[in-house]
Amino acid sequence: xxxxxxxxxxxxxxxKIGNFSIVHDNVCLGDNVEIGSFCIIGHPFSGxxxxxxxSIGSNSVIRSHSIIYEGSTIGADFxxxxxxxxxxxxxxxxxxxxxxxxxxxxxxxxxxxxxxHSYAHVGKGSxxxxxxxxxxxxxxxxxxxxxxxxxxxxxLESGVVICVNSTVLPGTIMKKGSFASAxxxxxxxxxxxxxxxxxxxxxxxHVSTLVDWESGLRHPWMRHLEARYPExxxxxxxxxxxxxxxxxxxxxxx
Amino acid sequence: xxxxxxxxxxxxxxxKIGNFSIVHDNVCLGDNVEIGSFCIIGHPFSGxxxxxxxSIGSNSVIRSHSIIYEGSTIGADFxxxxxxxxxxxxxxxxxxxxxxxxxxxxxxxxxxxxxxHSYAHVGKGSxxxxxxxxxxxxxxxxxxxxxxxxxxxxxLESGVVICVNSTVLPGTIMKKGSFASAxxxxxxxxxxxxxxxxxxxxxxxHVSTLVDWESGLRHPWMRHLEARYPExxxxxxxxxxxxxxxxxxxxxxx
Amino acid sequence: xxxxxxxxxxxxxxxKIGNFSIVHDNVCLGDNVEIGSFCIIGHPFSGxxxxxxxSIGSNSVIRSHSIIYEGSTIGADFxxxxxxxxxxxxxxxxxxxxxxxxxxxxxxxxxxxxxxHSYAHVGKGSxxxxxxxxxxxxxxxxxxxxxxxxxxxxxLESGVVICVNSTVLPGTIMKKGSFASAxxxxxxxxxxxxxxxxxxxxxxxHVSTLVDWESGLRHPWMRHLEARYPExxxxxxxxxxxxxxxxxxxxxxx
Numbered sequence: 001x002x003x004x005x006x007x008x009x010x011x012x013x014x015x016k017i018g019n020f021s022i023v024h025d026n027v028c029l030g031d032n033v034e035i036g037s038f039c040i041i042g043h044p045f046s047g048x049x050x051x052x053x054x055s056i057g058s059n060s061v062i063r064s065h066s067i068i069y070e071g072s073t074i075g076a077d078f079x080x081x082x083x084x085x086x087x088x089x090x091x092x093x094x095x096x097x098x099x100x101x102x103x104x105x106x107x108x109x110x111x112x113x114x115x116x117h118s119y120a121h122v123g124k125g126s127x128x129x130x131x132x133x134x135x136x137x138x139x140x141x142x143x144x145x146x147x148x149x150x151x152x153x154x155x156l157e158s159g160v161v162i163c164v165n166s167t168v169l170p171g172t173i174m175k176k177g178s179f180a181s182a183x184x185x186x187x188x189x190x191x192x193x194x195x196x197x198x199x200x201x202x203x204x205x206h207v208s209t210l211v212d213w214e215s216g217l218r219h220p221w222m223r224h225l226e227a228r229y230p231e232x233x234x235x236x237x238x239x240x241x242x243x244x245x246x247x248x249x250x251x252x253x254x
Numbered sequence: 255x256x257x258x259x260x261x262x263x264x265x266x267x268x269x270k271i272g273n274f275s276i277v278h279d280n281v282c283l284g285d286n287v288e289i290g291s292f293c294i295i296g297h298p299f300s301g302x303x304x305x306x307x308x309s310i311g312s313n314s315v316i317r318s319h320s321i322i323y324e325g326s327t328i329g330a331d332f333x334x335x336x337x338x339x340x341x342x343x344x345x346x347x348x349x350x351x352x353x354x355x356x357x358x359x360x361x362x363x364x365x366x367x368x369x370x371h372s373y374a375h376v377g378k379g380s381x382x383x384x385x386x387x388x389x390x391x392x393x394x395x396x397x398x399x400x401x402x403x404x405x406x407x408x409x410l411e412s413g414v415v416i417c418v419n420s421t422v423l424p425g426t427i428m429k430k431g432s433f434a435s436a437x438x439x440x441x442x443x444x445x446x447x448x449x450x451x452x453x454x455x456x457x458x459x460h461v462s463t464l465v466d467w468e469s470g471l472r473h474p475w476m477r478h479l480e481a482r483y484p485e486x487x488x489x490x491x492x493x494x495x496x497x498x499x500x501x502x503x504x505x506x507x508x
Numbered sequence: 509x510x511x512x513x514x515x516x517x518x519x520x521x522x523x524k525i526g527n528f529s530i531v532h533d534n535v536c537l538g539d540n541v542e543i544g545s546f547c548i549i550g551h552p553f554s555g556x557x558x559x560x561x562x563s564i565g566s567n568s569v570i571r572s573h574s575i576i577y578e579g580s581t582i583g584a585d586f587x588x589x590x591x592x593x594x595x596x597x598x599x600x601x602x603x604x605x606x607x608x609x610x611x612x613x614x615x616x617x618x619x620x621x622x623x624x625h626s627y628a629h630v631g632k633g634s635x636x637x638x639x640x641x642x643x644x645x646x647x648x649x650x651x652x653x654x655x656x657x658x659x660x661x662x663x664l665e666s667g668v669v670i671c672v673n674s675t676v677l678p679g680t681i682m683k684k685g686s687f688a689s690a691x692x693x694x695x696x697x698x699x700x701x702x703x704x705x706x707x708x709x710x711x712x713x714h715v716s717t718l719v720d721w722e723s724g725l726r727h728p729w730m731r732h733l734e735a736r737y738p739e740x741x742x743x744x745x746x747x748x749x750x751x752x753x754x755x756x757x758x759x760x761x762x
Contacts, residue, residue, distance in 0.1 A: 002256060002510060004527050019258050020274050020292075020528050022545055037276060038292055038319075038528075038546055040572055064294055064321060065337070065546075067572060067590050082321050082339055083573070085590055085608055100339055100357050101373075103608050103626050115401070118357050118375055119609075121626055121644050133401045136375050136393050137421075139644050139672050141690070145720045146671055147623070147641045147729050152722075163400055164393050165421045167645075167673045167691050182395070183421050183439045183453060185691045198453050199691060199706050212399045214406075221401050256510060273512050274528050274546075291530055292546055292573075318548055318575060319591070336575050336593055354593055354611050355627075369655070372611050372629055387655045390629050390647050417654055418647050419675045436649070437675050437693045437707060452707050466653045468660075475655050 009042065012058060026070045030058030036082070040067045045088040057094065069106075081118065093130065095230070111158070113229060125153035131222070131240060132156050135164040135182075144170040159220065159240050161207075162186070177220060177244030179207045192247035193220075206248045220244050263296065266312060280324045284312030290336070294321045299342040311348065323360075335372065347384065349484070365412070367483060379407030385476070385494060386410050389418040389436075398424040413474065413494050415461075416440065431474060431498030433461045446501035447474075460502045474498050517550070520566060534578045538566030544590070548575045553596040565602065577614075589626065601638065603738070619666070621737060633661035639730070639748060640664050643672040643690075652678040667728065667748050669715075670694065685728060685752030687715045700755035701728075714756045728752050 003017055008025040015029065018037030027042035035041060039062055042054045049071040057076030062068065064082050071088035078092060081100030090104055093112035098104065102120040111130035116122070120134050123142040128134075142153045152171040159177040162168065166180045169187040174180070178190040181197035181204075190196055193207045210219035217224060222241045226234055257271055262279040269283065272291030281296035289295060293316055296308045303325040311330030316322065318336050325342040332346060335354030344358055347366035352358065356374040365384035370376070374388050377396040382388075396407045406425040413431040416422065420434045423441040428434070432444040435451035435458075444450055447461045464473035471478060476495045480488055511525055516533040523537065526545030535550035543549060547570055550562045557579040565584030570576065572590050579596035586600060589608030598612055601620035606612065610628040619638035624630070628642050631650040636642075650661045660679040667685040670676065674688045677695040682688070686698040689705035689712075698704055701715045718727035725732060730749045734742055 002258075004510075019276055020546075022527055037294060038274075038573070040545060043572070064297070065292070065319060065573060065591075083319075083337060083591060083609075101337075101355060101609060119373065119627065135400060136395075137391065137645065137673075141644075141672055144722075145718060145725060145727060145729070146643060146669060147733060148720065148725055149732065150720060150723055150725060161400060164395055165391075165419070165673070169690060182423060210399060212402065212404060214398075215404055217399060217402055217404060219399060221399070224403065225401060256512075273530055291548060292528075318551070319546070319573060337573075337591060355591075355609060373627065389654060390649075391645065415654060418649055419645075419673070436677060464653060466656065466658060468652075469658055471653060471656055471658060473653060475653070478657065479655060 006042075018064060024070065026052045026054060028053055028055040030056065030060065030076060032059045034061045036062060036064030036066065038065045043067050043069045045069050045071055047088075049088060063100070075112065087124075095233070099136070113233060117164075123153065125151055126156070127153060128156045129158040129160075131159045131237065133161045133221075135162060135166075137165045138162045138168070139166075140168045142170050157192075159222070159244060161221070177207055177240070177247065179210070179219075193244045208245060208248050260296075272318060278324065280306045280308055282307055282309040284310065284314065284330060286313045288315045290316060290318035290320065292319045297321050297323045299323050299325055301342075303342060317354070329366065341378075349487075353390070367487060371418075377407065379405055380410070381407060382410045383412040383414075385413045385491065387415045387475075389416060389420075391419045392416050392422070393420075394422045396424050411446075413476070413498060415475070431461055431494070431501065433464070433473075447498045462499060462502050514550075526572060532578065534560045534562060536561055536563040538564065538568065538584060540567045542569045544570060544572035544574070546573045551575050551577045553577050553579055555596075557596060571608070583620065595632075603741070607644070621741060625672075631661065633659055634664070635661060636664045637666040637668075639667050639745065641669045641729075643670060643674075645673045646670050646676070647674075648676045650678050665700075667730070667752060669729070683755075685715055685748070685755065687718070687727075701752045716753060716756050 005023040006025045009023050009027040011029050012031035014032045016034040021039040024042035052070050054070045056074045060078035066084040068086045069088040072090040074092040075094035077095045080098045085103045087106035089107045091109045095113040097115045099118040104122045105124040107125045110128045114132045116134045117136040119137045121139045123140045126140045140154045142151045155173045157176040160174045162180045163182040166184040174190045175192040177193045179195045180186045185199050207219045222237045259277040260279045263277045263281040265283050266285035268286045270288040275293040278296035308324045310328045314332035320338040322340045323342040326344040328346040329348035331349045334352045339357045341360035343361045345363045349367040352370045353372040358376045359378040361379045364382045368386045370388045371390040373391045375393040377394045380394045394408045396405045398406050409427045411430040414428045416434045417436040420438040428444045429446040431447045433449045434440045439453045461473045476491045513531040514533045517531050517535040519537050520539035522540045524542040529547045532550035560578050562578045564582045568586035574592040576594045577596040580598040582600040583602035585603045588606045594612045595614035597614045598616045600618045603621040606624045607626040612630045613632040615633045618636045622640045624642045625644040627645045629647040631648045634648045648662045650659045652660050663681045665684040668682045670688045671690040674692040682698045683700040685701045687703045688694045693707045703712050715727045730745045
């Protein structure tokens with residue numbers, strides 16, 4: 001083993017680490033954490049930080065070539081793919097997944113059980129709630145008049161789904177359970193449970209109308225994915241499902 | 255040299271490896287294989303595998319920071335760019351190229367002489383035939399109702415071309431020699447030799463009508479690229495060219 | 509420290525380098541250069557080069573997991589994010605920034621103070637002038653009839669802005685200060701100061717009409733960003749601003 005683990009780092013029980021990895025000072029790892037090879041954990045940040053600690057919860061797996069800056073807080077049961085970059089002052093709840101080659105910029109706040117697939121790019125200051133799914137090559141921007149020094153970050157409420165290769169413009173608010181189809185240019189305020197599509201971000205119905213014709217499977221996804229979440233999350237999932245379903249009637253009664 | 259090469263790995267003649275690279279057990283390399291620095295070859299897979307061997311054919315070049323999982327089979331004359339990720343149970347024929355930062359998920363089957371440019375993202379289970387060209391930032395998806403647990407992978411027949419930043423939706427079948435222009439949202443069944451374009455995946459003619467006006471060069475590409483393939487492939491290229499050309503008449507006679 | 513730094517490399521004063529990094533022969537670094545961990549500086553190129561030297565100017569910062577080939581020339585005050593790839597025969601002026609996961613192919617010529625955000629992909633032979641801004645997931649292509657062996661690279665004049673997830677087609681010329689909105693399929697000749705948008709690359713006014721309604725901030729960006737550039741660049745910025753503003757009247761007088 002040829003690693004470089006700081007003796008100032010606080011490391012839980014049952015720690016595993018690959019070859020050629022670096023753990024800096026200011027790192028605090030829970031129990032059963034596994035770090036792959038060629039990683040940098042607690043990468044120094046050149047600016048100032050109120051709290052320099054990088055804390056990663058227990059049972060987390062950080063795959064190879066990943067870089068996580070100091071000054072972030074990450075909940076338990078966290079998993080990354082390979083070559084993931086997470087900058088300073090990011091907050092993650094429990095049970096999050098970040099796919100290979102993703103780049104999560106600083107000052108983001110991310111809830112519980114959020115999934116990012118490969119090449120997700122989350123701009124500085126984004127606010128993402130629980131049970132959100134973000135697919136490959138999705139970008140969350142924040143500059144309304146690039147290049148300016150204005151930042152107008154994105155807000156994603158619980159249960160939002162953003163499909164592959166969608167771009168979310170600055171200041172967008174996607175409300176509970178709303179859904180962006182593949183390659184959508186998402187902007188403005190997307191109402192609860194609404195589907196939007198295409199370069200015009202056209203509203204095209206409520207998520208409860210989404211059906212996979214071959215299998216007969218229906219949205220929202222929480223119906224069929226509940227088993228993949230821990231028991232403790234099931235009550236919240238059911239409440240979220242209820243809220244999204246009822247948003248359908250709110251819409252139609254307008 | 256500070257490497258970590260397992261003594262259980264089977265390694266051919268004339269092996270070269272950069273600094274700080276890792277070769278795990280279960281790896282079987284042909285002759286004249288070259289591995290760059292910071293690579294992980296035979297990365298352990300956490301699930302179960304019938305066959306844990308990662309086999310890479312002779313005369314292959316794996317560039318730095320790449321990660322290839324155990325349980326995959328890769329033909330001779332393989333080349334990757336930098337930071338390429340290839341997961342378990344992938345099959346590659348001979349003479350394939352995978353560009354930098356690409357991510358090939360598990361259970362894919364890929365033919366001979368397939369080219370992926372940078373940031374290609376190939377979803378689990380994709381089936382790709384021979385002489386296919388996939389350009390930068392192309393994503394092959396597989397979930398028809400994300401997030402579901404249904405997988406409806408993509409099928410690409412011989413000679414298909416998919417230009418930059420196109421997204422291919424689940425269950426798409428692109429038949430022999432069909433062509434997706436840049437930034438197309440590809441879906442459904444694309445007929446032999448057909449060109450499709452744009453967010454509406456609009457059919458816009460047969461590949462034999464593609465001309466570069468300045469040079470007078472015409473599609474299909476096999477006319478002018480034959481010299482770049484080994485002698486042994488020329489007969490197959492000519493047959494493919496013939497098939498694609500004749501598909502033009504099939505279409506017009508409908 | 510476990511690095512591999514060639515004794516043939518020429519290295520300036522006050523050099524810093526992370527762990528597990530490689531500096532090859534043919535490298536020439538200015539003073540105060542900082543290299544992160546897991547980098548390859550002066551990566552050998554397999555073809556022939558008139559000049560094999562990789563020269564990087566003073567006060568530059570190359571972040572971890574980056575790869576820079578031999579045979580390129582990079583001006584002072586250069587900064588990269590993580591996992592940046594720069595190939596051979598690239599030329600950069602002073603004060604450039606290249607975001608994480610970007611891939612700059614060979615033979616590119618890039619002016620002063622050019623900014624690339626994450627996942628920028630710059631095709632071989634691109635010519636980019638000063639003060640250009642290229643956002644995440646933008647691709648500059650060069651093959652007009654893929655796959656062909658024709659290369660028709662892109663030309664971007666001073667002050668051009670290309671927003672996230674835009675694809676620039678081969679042979680495109682974007683004139684001084686022109687602006688591509690998010691997710692544009694850019695092609696043809698874009699006139700000075702023109703805005704283009706969408707899959708149709710529709711012209712939609714002059715950059716001087718861009719306003720952020722909440723803050724009242726107006727384009728062009730040089731008005732409000734001047735302070736971020738060194739004193740020595742201010743005169744050039746003011747001239748560029750003047751040129752772009754006057755292009756407005758040229759257009760309307762046609």
